[in-house]
Amino acid sequence: MQKVVEMKGITKVFPGVKANDDVNFELLKGEIHVLLGENGAGKTTLMNILYGLYQPDAGEIYVNGQKVNIKSPGDAIKLGIGMVHQHFMLVHNFTVAENIVLGSEPKKGIKIDMQKAIKDTKELADRYGFKIDPNAVIEDITVGQQQKVEILKALYRGADILILDEPTAVLTPQEIEELGVILKNLVKEGKSIILITHKLKEVMAMSDRVTIVRRGKVIDTVYTKDTNIDELAEMMVGRKVNLVVQKDEAKPGKVVLKVENISALDHRKLPALKGVNLEVRAGEIVGIAGVDGNGQTELIEVITGLRKPTEGRVYINDKDVTGKTPRDIIEAGVGHIPEDRHKRGLVLKYSLYENAVLGNHYKLPFAKGIMMNYNKIKEYARKLIDEFDVRTPNEEVFASALSGGNQQKFIAAREINKDPELIIAAQPTRGIDVGAIEYIHKRLVEERDKGRAILLVSLELDEILALSDRIAVIYDGQIVDILDAKSATEHELGILMAGGTLKKQA
Amino acid sequence: MANGSIPVVVALLAATFRLATPLIFAALGGVISERSGVVNIGLEGIMIVGAFFAVYGSSLTGNPWVGLLFAVVSGALVAAIHAVLSIHLKADQTVSGVAINLFAGALTSFLIFKLFGRQGQTDGVAALPYPTETMAKIPVIGPFLAELNWFVFMAIILVFVVHYVLYYTPLGLRIRAVGEHPKAADTLGINVYKIRYLCVIMSGVFAGLGGATLSIGVMNLFREGMVSGRGFIALAAMIFGNWKPFGATAASFLFAFAQAFEILAQKFGWALPTEAYLAFPYILTMLALAGFVGKTTPPAADGVPYNKGER
Ligand SMILES: Nc1ncnc2c1ncn2[C@@H]1O[C@H](COP(=O)(O)OP(=O)(O)OP(=O)(O)O)[C@@H](O)[C@H]1O
Ligand SMILES: [Mg+2]
Numbered sequence: 065m066q067k068v069v070e071m072k073g074i075t076k077v078f079p080g081v082k083a084n085d086d087v088n089f090e091l092l093k094g095e096i097h098v099l100l101g102e103n104g105a106g107k108t109t110l111m112n113i114l115y116g117l118y119q120p121d122a123g124e125i126y127v128n129g130q131k132v133n134i135k136s137p138g139d140a141i142k143l144g145i146g147m148v149h150q151h152f153m154l155v156h157n158f159t160v161a162e163n164i165v166l167g168s169e170p171k172k173g174i175k176i177d178m179q180k181a182i183k184d185t186k187e188l189a190d191r192y193g194f195k196i197d198p199n200a201v202i203e204d205i206t207v208g209q210q211q212k213v214e215i216l217k218a219l220y221r222g223a224d225i226l227i228l229d230e231p232t233a234v235l236t237p238q239e240i241e242e243l244g245v246i247l248k249n250l251v252k253e254g255k256s257i258i259l260i261t262h263k264l265k266e267v268m269a270m271s272d273r274v275t276i277v278r279r280g281k282v283i284d285t286v287y288t289k290d291t292n293i294d295e296l297a298e299m300m301v302g303r304k305v306n307l308v309v310q311k312d313e314a315k316p317g318k319v320v321l322k323v324e325n326i327s328a329l330d331h332r333k334l335p336a337l338k339g340v341n342l343e344v345r346a347g348e349i350v351g352i353a354g355v356d357g358n359g360q361t362e363l364i365e366v367i368t369g370l371r372k373p374t375e376g377r378v379y380i381n382d383k384d385v386t387g388k389t390p391r392d393i394i395e396a397g398v399g400h401i402p403e404d405r406h407k408r409g410l411v412l413k414y415s416l417y418e419n420a421v422l423g424n425h426y427k428l429p430f431a432k433g434i435m436m437n438y439n440k441i442k443e444y445a446r447k448l449i450d451e452f453d454v455r456t457p458n459e460e461v462f463a464s465a466l467s468g469g470n471q472q473k474f475i476a477a478r479e480i481n482k483d484p485e486l487i488i489a490a491q492p493t494r495g496i497d498v499g500a501i502e503y504i505h506k507r508l509v510e511e512r513d514k515g516r517a518i519l520l521v522s523l524e525l526d527e528i529l530a531l532s533d534r535i536a537v538i539y540d541g542q543i544v545d546i547l548d549a550k551s552a553t554e555h556e557l558g559i560l561m562a563g564g565t566l567k568k569q570a
Numbered sequence: 571m572a573n574g575s576i577p578v579v580v581a582l583l584a585a586t587f588r589l590a591t592p593l594i595f596a597a598l599g600g601v602i603s604e605r606s607g608v609v610n611i612g613l614e615g616i617m618i619v620g621a622f623f624a625v626y627g628s629s630l631t632g633n634p635w636v637g638l639l640f641a642v643v644s645g646a647l648v649a650a651i652h653a654v655l656s657i658h659l660k661a662d663q664t665v666s667g668v669a670i671n672l673f674a675g676a677l678t679s680f681l682i683f684k685l686f687g688r689q690g691q692t693d694g695v696a697a698l699p700y701p702t703e704t705m706a707k708i709p710v711i712g713p714f715l716a717e718l719n720w721f722v723f724m725a726i727i728l729v730f731v732v733h734y735v736l737y738y739t740p741l742g743l744r745i746r747a748v749g750e751h752p753k754a755a756d757t758l759g760i761n762v763y764k765i766r767y768l769c770v771i772m773s774g775v776f777a778g779l780g781g782a783t784l785s786i787g788v789m790n791l792f793r794e795g796m797v798s799g800r801g802f803i804a805l806a807a808m809i810f811g812n813w814k815p816f817g818a819t820a821a822s823f824l825f826a827f828a829q830a831f832e833i834l835a836q837k838f839g840w841a842l843p844t845e846a847y848l849a850f851p852y853i854l855t856m857l858a859l860a861g862f863v864g865k866t867t868p869p870a871a872d873g874v875p876y877n878k879g880e881r
Pocket of ligand 2: 107108109150229467468469
């Protein structure tokens with residue numbers, strides 16, 4: 065088979081880390097090749113080098129047998145390389161069509177042919193079975209849809225070599241399955257695909273070969289058909305990973321969170337929540353299952369004080385906190401791992417230690433009067449980094465320098481360590497490697513056993529089923545049913561999430 | 571130029587157009603630069619430089635059109651300094667702008683002395699000719715047109731041109747993308763630095779034109795202090811106009827109306843100190859900004875240098 069990409073001896077050093085250390089990687093024509101590795105192993109860095117965003121410190125790149133010097137993404141695009149980035153590269157106030165054609169706009173005279181752009185977008189979306197409105201503005205659509213826009217962007221440029229950096233992190237199981245079919249079709253069209261993902265099931269289902277990286281070095285390249293999930297996990301983390309969550313029966317206590325008949329509008333002023341009722345008790349994990357965009361985001365925003373409800377009340381420990389400020393709500397004992405780590409979780413251009421105390425920054429021991437105590441703050445940051453194994457050279461670097469998964473681990477560390485009575489965990493393991501998922505899941509269960517109330521929102525049914533004690537299904541802004549997690553099945557949840565009812569089925 | 575024989579309304583309207591013109595040029599310059607993500611508070615200084623060189627070009631050759639060319643080129647050059655400082659060297663854009671404003675004042679007073687051998691103001695030169703008589707003969711709007719100058723027409727045409735380029739051409743889409751999310755533009759093969767250089771230099775061209783309006787459009791000489799804060803008022807107009815060409819133009823008209831009104835109102839003989847009239851346009855500017863800032867949204871990456879290879 066022909067090698068479409070060959071990377072030889074690639075080394076890339078950042079201050080304090082060797083992100084890639086003499087890496088060899090090759091992609092064959094028509095294969096789906098997974099890059100697998102822990103958070104911070106250097107996957108994104110390697111792909112950014114191939115795409116011309118970073119320049120390697122050493123090493124050579126060959127594309128279709130030709131030695132190339134990729135100095136910018138423009139060069140990569142000319143070589144037929146397309147990349148879907150781990151963190152969205154979308155202009156939030158542009159429409160879908162504008163984002164897709166940006167940089168290679170269809171023209172009529174000197175004008176952009178917007179009609180054609182919209183038509184092309186529509187056709188492309190239809191061809192791959194994406195339901196997307198070309199005229200929708202990015203900030204109005206769900207993250208899942210934004211992900212599809214990113215994929216369409218690469219396809220629009222006619223990429224033959226497609227790099228997908230965690231494209232499935234924000235997709236629902238159905239969407240992931242659809243993506244799998246799309247990828248197979250792309251391969252049939254003669255395209256070659258590099259896929260980065262932490263979801264081992266996907267790796268097994270979608271790929272032909274897997275290259276495993278650990279701490280910047282390639283460990284091995286194996287054929288998917290010759291391996292299995294446990295082996296992959298072990299190769300990647302360097303130890304055996306327990307993929308099943310261990311937990312005992314929950315011992316629910318008093319009601320910590322009570323949501324009463326909440327209605328709210330989304331940012332477009334359309335009704336997003338239509339009378340939601342929900343209770344979470346101390347010592348239990350309640351999972352919210354649902355297809356992205358059915359009101360999960362708004363529900364969390366209402367509870368955390370980021371959005372005002374039009375109706376209804378929120379109680380924390382019997383205290384009415386409806387419409388209170390986020391600070392009041394944090395003080396009432398709420399920790400929040402937000403679904404969008406860049407928008408809500410971190411100040412990217414702050415150091416890690418500053419990020420470590422966000423939300424607690426004004427309290428002892430971090431602040432005394434108007435003075436910050438940076439020694440204590442840094443010490444605390446080091447503790448978080450240690451405990452959650454956040455891979456970073458030190459606590460002084462900007463949060464933006466961390467790999468995506470390590471940013472996520474850091475936020476989880478901060479919020480769990482606030483020792484709140486209620487933890488709201490929205491996609492807590494988005495983009496995290498199996499080793500770290502194991503740890504965060506373990507910690508959440510421990511917090512539960514300590515008597516904390518936990519509200520888990522996840523698009524991953526596996527995660528919901530593994531962690532929850534009770535599962536609330538949200539559909540079209542309403543909680544349509546609450547199931548006992550012990551007896552609930554993926555099939556039942558699927559029906560409810562799609563707007564069906566179980567009574568009729570039975 | 572104030573003509574006693576025309577009705578007050580026409581005089582007021584024409585004065586508004588004349589006074590709006592330099593503001594429109596500079597505000598458009600601001601829109602172009604900031605839409606690409608570079609704050610340019612050096613507009614004031616660039617106007618000063620443009621105003622001076624317009625006069626110098628006209629005095630050298632006797633041809634005011636050459637003066638216009640001098641204004642444009644000098645504006646572009648000064649803006650290019652700002653571009654190098656803020657795009658390449660990633661200097662603080664506000665500091666660089668302030669430096670340009672200070673530098674422009676000093677440079678022009680020095681050059682007045684050096685090139686014209688005088689202090690405070692230059693000799694009179696040929697101003698841009700305008701066919702007042704012919705215009706006056708046009709039915710109905712003649713008296714109004716007669717009160718204008720070519721710069722007014724140029725400014726209004728450029729508003730449409732800038733709007734068209736920003737919202738209907740590939741270049742405009744790229745400029746706006748670079749100002750909102752430069753990294754996203756970069757990943758699509760758009761050269762962020764190139765676009766920003768282009769936009770900052772164009773903002774210099776526009777501000778240079780704004781300066782020339784004052785020196786060879788309305789008057790026929792350059793005097794120290796003649797720009798008197800118009801570059802800053804133009805920035806206010808840009809903000810007030812939500813970084814949009816038409817919005818900035820409307821705001822420029824509003825501020826210009828306040829100035830025109832001030833000049834005319836002094837003749838009304840109300841029992842107010844003259845300072846009150848003089849303060850009027852500035853008070854209006856402040857009120858407008860106080861009421862609207864926060865309701866308008868700057869481009870997301872406005873003022874943030876772009877670092878390739880950083881994340
Ligand atoms: N621009 C940068 N500046 C400083 N350090 C960086 C930069 N980019 C990456 N790094 C560091 O390089 C290492 C590898 O990061 P990379 O993003 O490639 O990891 P990854 O394998 O993609 O991880 P994840 O699965 O979490 O996305 C990390 O330690 C990260 O902190
Ligand atoms: Mg990554």
